[in-house]
Amino acid sequence: MKVANLFTRTKAAVLLSSALLGASINAAHADSMALVLSTLNNPFFVTMKEGAESTAKALGYDLVVLDSQNDPGKELANVEDLTVRKVKAILINPTDSEAVVNAVRMANNANIPVLTLDRGAAGGKVVSHIASDNVAGGKLAGDFIAEKLGNGARVIQLEGIAGTSAARDRGEGFNQAAKAHNFAVLASQPADFDRTKGLNVMENLLNAHPDVQAVFAQNDEMALGAVRAIQASGKKIMVVGFDGTDDGKVAVQRGLMAATVAQQPEKIGEIGVITADKLLKGGDVEANIPVELKLITE
Template sequence: MKKLTTLASSIMLSLAISGTALAQETIALAVSTLDNPFFVSLRDGAQKKADELGYKLVVLDSQNDPAKELANVEDLTVRGAKVLLINPTDSEAVSNAVAMANRNNIPVITLDRGAAKGNVVSHIASDNVAGGKMAGDFIAEKLGDGAKVIQLEGIAGTSAARERGEGFKQAIDAHKFDVLASQPADFDRTKGLNVMENLLASKGAVQAVFAQNDEMALGALRAIKAANKQILIVGFDGTDDGVKAVKGGQMAATIAQQPELIGELGVITADKIIKGETVDTKIPVDLKVITK
């Protein structure tokens, strides 16, 4: 009996030591905002994979504020993070945070949005240009060439907004859309509602709306329903609320990203870096059009 007790104690001690060693390996995740369901899913994917691989994941919310983002990264350098996963608030402004991580010899991986400057080991994101083109092609498929469209843009300065707009511009040129307006609503549902309300007052002939994320699309949907109009709406991201609106016949489509997979791949890539393995500088994540 005494031998069994001793053996059990040895096993428990071994597990405790092993657990402590794993806990010392910390991966940091700075997210642009956790008010957006897309980035909550990204965080959840990263957390699930970190738990699976035995890493401690420290998550900080930048609240869409570049100054807060920089302060978060400064905090993370003190916490001894081995790798920094960062979803930038702004592709230009994040350069300061990337530079800080570079100075502290912390490898940087960008998620969903890129960084304009600084040393980034790997960038993991959907092909936003292809996604914007897919949205425009879908509108043309439903309404034909020359359709009257409005675009709701994301936060100016983010690579996601720029690239999705670039892809949609390709569709505009290819299908000769009549663009009645293209205005920012900052990836925000309430701003999407307000901007769409204002545009409907002067652009009532609109046939389709492309919103660069589902949050703006859902805001636009509220404005369109309140105005009692029938307008084709295409969102982007494939969030739970966006997909629900599509399946319910309220939105025509959403270009679905896989935020959980982006977060998961971020941790997998960080794990490879920590182990000294080579990683790809760009890791694309597939997109798909979700319809009813």
């Protein structure tokens, strides 16, 4: 009789444990949202992730973070995985504004709301886009160069990944300033937002254009690569970056870079999660949410 009672109690405990585990899994599933990043091999996006994670935790969400490794194919596979998981919302920082359209539409077909961070999508239904005003930032950088060197300065631009809205918009803003201040743009060449590529591209451009006075790099990683190339050449050339990463700000403080246009990646991640939360709770959200920029010069 005692053995039977023990068996009955054990069976009940197992059933209760299974029920609680199932409830826990379902609760986590019900409260999950996802963040798909273009790459985690860039301090800017790591900081964005950290802002999103801390905010999601505070709001009670399980945040799934996936790295697309700058590969649109990987990005599409990541979103497909998230549709299977049935997350409640997807925040995506696209690898490419055109290539991400298929991923956005896949999420649309699964009735999962999509929000874009930092870089936009060229198609599909995006509920909200949270980003700095990259056009204004590019112009801010160009105006700063003109303030220091005057009209007609000889400038090189290092471009980001072709096809991304950030590269296009920062380039557009810089070109507005270049036209307004009659810059001689000696070259405008992609280095894919990468420090090593920034170094290699800048070495080649220095050989081709030894009279350059300033460099505008569309992110701090490329700017830091350009700084290394300039140091090796022994020249004195002004470098202005973009993003306001920790490494970029240190370079400005040390006098290696003249300035960086500072975004707030942590804030972008934070606002992205807050906006998704508001949407999931039935609130109205803005189609475009700007995040403030500032120029760091010391």
